[in-house]
Amino acid sequence: xxxxxxxxxxxxxxxxxxxxxxxxxxxxxxxxxxxxxxxxxxxxxxxxxxxxxxxxxxxxxxxxxxxxxxxxxxxxxxxxxxxxxxxxxxxxxxxxxxxxxxxxxxxxxxxxxxxxxxxxxxxxxxxxxxxxxxxxxxxxxxxxxxxxxxxxxxxxxxxxxxxxxxxxxxxxxxxxxxxxxxxxxxxxxxxxxxxxxxxxxxxxxxxxxxxxxxxxxxxxxxxxxxxxxxxxxxxxxxxxxxxxxxxxxxxxxxxxxxxxxxxxxxxxxxxxxxxxxxxxxxxxxxxxxxxxxxxxxxxxxxxxxxxxxxxxxxxxxxxxxxxxxxxxxxxxxxxxxxxxxxxxxxxxxxxxxxxxxxxxxxxxxxxxxxxxxxxxxxxxxxxxxxxxxxxxxxxxxxxxxxxxxxxxxxxxxxxxxxxxxxxxxxxxxxxxxxxxxxxxxxxxxxxxxxxxxxxxxxxxxxxxxxxxxxxxxxxxxxxxxxxxxxxxxxxxxxxxxxxxxxxxxxxxxxxxxxxxxxxxxxxxxxxxxxxxxxxxxxxxxxxxxxxxxxxxxxxxxxxxxxxxxxxxxxxxxxxxxxxxxxxxxxxxxxxxxxxxxxxxxxxxxxxxxxxxxxxxxxxxxxxxxxxxxxxxxxxxxxxxxxxxxxxxxxxxxxxxxxxxxxxxxxxxxxxxxx
Numbered sequence: 123x124x125x126x127x128x129x130x131x132x133x134x135x136x137x138x139x140x141x142x143x144x145x146x147x148x149x150x151x152x153x154x155x156x157x158x159x160x161x162x163x164x165x166x167x168x169x170x171x172x173x174x175x176x177x178x179x180x181x182x183x184x185x186x187x188x189x190x191x192x193x194x195x196x197x198x199x200x201x202x203x204x205x206x207x208x209x210x211x212x213x214x215x216x217x218x219x220x221x222x223x224x225x226x227x228x229x230x231x232x233x234x235x236x237x238x239x240x241x242x243x244x245x246x247x248x249x250x251x252x253x254x255x256x257x258x259x260x261x262x263x264x265x266x267x268x269x270x271x272x273x274x275x276x277x278x279x280x281x282x283x284x285x286x287x288x289x290x291x292x293x294x295x296x297x298x299x300x301x302x303x304x305x306x307x308x309x310x311x312x313x314x315x316x317x318x319x320x321x322x323x324x325x326x327x328x329x330x331x332x333x334x335x336x337x338x339x340x341x342x343x344x345x346x347x348x349x350x351x352x353x354x355x356x357x358x359x360x361x362x363x364x365x366x367x368x369x370x371x372x373x374x375x376x377x378x379x380x381x382x383x384x385x386x387x388x389x390x391x392x393x394x395x396x397x398x399x400x401x402x403x404x405x406x407x408x409x410x411x412x413x414x415x416x417x418x419x420x421x422x423x424x425x426x427x428x429x430x431x432x433x434x435x436x437x438x439x440x441x442x443x444x445x446x447x448x449x450x451x452x453x454x455x456x457x458x459x460x461x462x463x464x465x466x467x468x469x470x471x472x473x474x475x476x477x478x479x480x481x482x483x484x485x486x487x488x489x490x491x492x493x494x495x496x497x498x499x500x501x502x503x504x505x506x507x508x509x510x511x512x513x514x515x516x517x518x519x520x521x522x523x524x525x526x527x528x529x530x531x532x533x534x535x536x537x538x539x540x541x542x543x544x545x546x547x548x549x550x551x552x553x554x555x556x557x558x559x560x561x562x563x564x565x566x567x568x569x570x571x572x573x574x575x576x577x578x579x580x581x582x583x584x585x586x587x588x589x590x591x592x593x594x595x596x597x598x599x600x601x602x603x604x605x606x607x608x609x610x611x612x613x614x615x616x617x618x619x620x621x622x623x624x625x626x627x628x629x630x631x632x633x634x635x636x637x638x639x640x641x642x643x644x645x646x647x648x649x650x651x652x653x654x655x656x657x658x659x660x661x662x663x664x665x666x667x668x669x670x671x672x673x674x675x676x677x678x679x680x681x682x683x684x685x686x687x688x689x690x691x692x693x694x695x696x697x698x699x700x701x702x703x704x705x706x707x708x709x710x711x712x713x714x715x716x717x718x719x720x721x722x723x724x725x726x727x728x729x730x731x732x733x734x735x736x737x738x739x740x741x742x743x744x745x746x747x748x749x750x751x752x753x754x755x756x757x758x759x760x761x762x763x764x765x766x767x768x769x770x771x772x773x774x775x776x777x778x779x780x781x782x783x784x785x786x787x788x789x790x791x792x793x794x795x796x
Contacts, residue, residue, distance in 0.1 A: 125479045127421045128450035128778075131428070134414045135437035140406070143415075143435050144399050144781075151782030152427055154451055155417040157405050165407030165414060170400045177397035180227060184390035187230035188383065190237040194373055195380040207518035211388070211788045219388045226385045233379050240372045243365045250358045250365070253345055257358075259311035259318045260343070260351035267354075268346040276328035278335055280342040281316040291319060294338045295331065305331060387787035395783050402781055418451055418778070449475045453778035460485050462529035465522055470763050471773020478602060480771055484762055485529070487591055491761055492533040494587070495707040495754040497573070498715065499541025500548045501747050506534030518789075533754075543570040544708070548743055549715025558723040559732065573705065574712050581705045582640045588701025589627070591761065592694070595769030596620060602770065614668035622661025623694060628654030662688060697765045703757050711750045718742025 131153060135143055147153050219226065260267060263279070271277040282291070291307045304324055311318040323331045332340075347354045406413045419427060419441075428439040444450045452472040454464055456479070463485030473479050496502065509531035513524065541547065545568025556564035573580040596616050603612035628650065630636050637643045646654075670676075670683030722738035725731040767773070783790060 124455050125473055125775075126453045126455045128418045128444055128453070129421050129424050130416060130442050130444060131419045131424060132414070132416045132440040132442065133431065133437050134412060135431070135435055137408060137411050137413050139435040139437065140403070140408075140413050143431060143437065144402060146431070147427075147781055148395065148399060148783055150423075150427065151780045152423040153417045153419045154778055154780050155402050155405065155415065157407065157414075157416055165409060167404060167406065168408055170404045174397050174400040174404065177393045177400060180393040181390050181397060183227065183230050183234065184386045184393065187233040187386050188390070190233050190376065191380055191383050191386070193237075194376045195383075197383070202512070202516075205512060205516045205519050205523065207516060207520050207523075208785065208787060208789045210518065210791050213790050216388055216392075216788070216790050219385050220392050223389055223392065226382065226389045229379060229382050230386055230389065233376060233382075236372050236376050240369050240376075243369045243372070247362050247365045250362050254355050254358045256343070256345050257351045257355045259313070259316075261355070262310045263320060263351055265320075266348050266350055267343050268348055271322065271325070271328075274325050275322055276325055276331070278321040278323075278332060278340070278342075279319075280335070280340050281318050282335075283316060283339045285312055285314065286317040286319075291317075291321075294334050391783075391785040391787050391790075394786060398781070398784060417781070420453055420778075449776065451778035452775035454479055454481060456481050459532065462525050462532055463488055465525050465529070466759060466762065467773075468777070469759070470767060470771075472775035472777055474772055474774040476602075476606070477771060477773075477775070478598065480598065480767070483594065483598070484766065485532075487594070487766065488529070488758055488762060489532045489536045491587070491591075491704065492754050492758045493536025493538075493540040494584075494704045495757060496533075496537040496711055496750055497540040497544050497708040498546040498548065498711055499538050500546075500551070501711070501743075501750075502534045502537025502539070502541050504534070504747065505751070506531055506538060509534060542568075544568050544712075545572050546712055546715070548739075549712050549719050551715070551719050551739070554719040554723050555735075558735070559727045561727075573708050574716075577705060577709060578640050580708065581702060582642070584701045584704035585698055587704065588698050588761075588765065589623075591701070591766055592697060592769060593620075593623075595766045595771075599770035610671070614664065614671060618661045618664035618668065620661070621657045622665065622691070625654045625656070625658030625661060626691075629658060697768075700761065700765055703761075707750065707753050707757060710753070711746065714746045714750070715743060718746065 133143070265277070265279075267279055269277050269279065286309075288307060288309055291309070292305070295305050305321065305327070306323070307319055307321045309317060309319050321331060321335065345354070349357070406415055408414075424441045428441055431437045431439050454467075454472070456464065460482035463481050466488060467479075467481050467484060493502065496505075509527045512527055513519070513531065519527070545566060547566060550565075553563055553565045556562060571579060596619060600612045600616040603609070603616065628646070631644050632646050632651065665688045666681060666684035668684065669687035670680035673679045673683065718738060719742075721742065722735035723731070725734050
């Protein structure tokens with residue numbers, strides 16, 4: 123378990139080698155670029171914004187083309203194909219596609235344009251359907267909507283708000299003492315909002331009739347046509363069919379471009395790498411003939427990269443130690459087991475400057491406590507086999523996902539171990555199945571004890587494991603203090619707490635409270651009792667006197683701060699009781715499993731009983747496994763973040779982000795270099 127030591131790399135090279143050096147650094151992925159140069163150094167940065175934006179635009183074009191292809195010609199993927207990771211492609215094959223990038227980019231633009239045309243046709247269909255709907259109320263009209271009358275008559279076709287009777291329509295013209303000789307109205311259609319009508323009158327009365335109608339809220343149709351409404355609707359339907367045929371033609375053209383999907387992916391990754399390179403290029407200070415670059419590199423890679431760049435590109439490369447006030451990015455290096463827990467640590471925060479990497483110790487406790495919480499051998503075996511299968515089947519799985527699944531694989535093995543120790547195999551399924559279907563109860567005895575039968579014993583061991591967990595956190599804090607030669611901090615902030623807590627625990631064990639809770643009576647020799655009291659007193663006095671030691675001669679303030687720190691003993695009690703969740707979740711797993719077993723066996727033996735039992739068994743235990751897996755994951759994380767890390771670890775380190783080929787769709791197989 124370690125944080126890789128970083129150093130700063132500074133490079134100065136000829137401008138003609140700039141492209142080759144950047145591409146090589148991008149291939150190795152070993153340097154995080156971090157330019158630090160004085161303003162008056164004489165170097166300037168080249169403005170490559172337009173080129174970088176062009177590359178980013180091309181990335182978006184390729185990605186959009188892939189989205190369109192996925193919409194119209196979806197790839198067939200299995201449920202677990204997302205775990206397969208990015209395929210590894212040969213560099214020569216990749217460069218062959220790149221050499222025709224303009225052609226493939228044009229094809230991607232064609233796919234996008236075809237999709238735009240389809241969207242336009244669909245919008246046209248929607249518009250036509252709206253027009254057909256608008257014509258529905260006028261289907262009973264025997265003249266075109268734009269019909270205005272004859273040589274001696276005028277016709278007004280439109281709507282009035284609300285529901286109106288024919289009498290109320292005629293009443294509109296009776297309100298004005300008009301001289302209209304003849305007005306005829308016909309209601310064509312009505313709905314809850316409008317009355318659709320046609321009004322005919324003599325030409326000489328047209329102005330008065332129109333004024334009366336407009337006063338009542340008359341409005342002409344939005345769609346005017348010289349054809350009958352039925353004919354208009356039929357024309358619209360024919361246009362819809364034409365648009366649908368056009369959509370089918372465009373979709374076929376898109377389908378014909380589906381074989382280019384892989385090329386579009388490679389094109390996207392190529393321009394993505396180019397955009398990343400030009401982002402770095404825009405930060406490089408340059409002169410007419412030279413450029414400089416600086417950043418962070420792991421010490422293990424520093425000399426190798428320096429030698430290669432110096433020899434191949436005649437670059438001047440300098441490696442220097444990180445300055446005291448400088449905080450370098452964090453890159454973890456752990457063994458195969460500990461790597462599985464790096465995701466849990468990263469969720470809390472990477473080690474800050476001066477902190478150790480607790481991943482290995484944390485992962486040991488994580489796996490240990492996870493198994494205690496789930497504690498069913500059958501569940502553990504299922505989890506371990508499922509995770510092992512995925513790890514074996516998908517060797518190119520994304521790294522963070524691989525670490526998470528590997529962590530659950532180890533947690534499954536831990537659950538299997540604790541399930542055997544506690545005698546849990548799908549709860550009490552062995553007992554229930556043998557008793558119900560075979561008439562003779564068979565059980566697999568626990569190697570240690572059954573928590574359901576002895577919950578207080580399980581609670582005792584949960585607290586013991588919790589104390590070990592928290593003591594380990596304190597021990598790590600002491601180690602860090604001693605490593606940094608802060609011996610006073612090791613004694614005052616750790617040593618006195620060890621004395622106080624250990625003394626209190628030793629005082630509690632032989633007490634009547636402990637005996638009544640756990641039904642265990644322990645008698646220590648008198649010397650141990652005296653020693654425990656002395657340890658508690660020395661620890662408490664030391665905390666009161668030394669916690670505020672930064673205030674030096676201000677003894678009143680020191681004692682007040684020390685007393686406040688001593689009050690934190692309640693926090694330790696709370697933390698210790700937090701480990702009762704080991705009991706709670708372990709019991710929950712067993713109880714819920716037993717309930718489902720009992721429910722499945724309610725119909726007894728026989729074929730019907732067996733079928734019902736299998737159904738209830740599968741559904742119930744799937745639910746129980748899922749909900750308790752989630753509970754074990756969440757609560758185990760909490761025990762690490764609060765009870766364990768709270769003793770010595772703050773986090774807050776900045777992750778190492780090297781300049782590398784950040785592809786989305788494929789990984790490129792690099793050439794082997796001598």
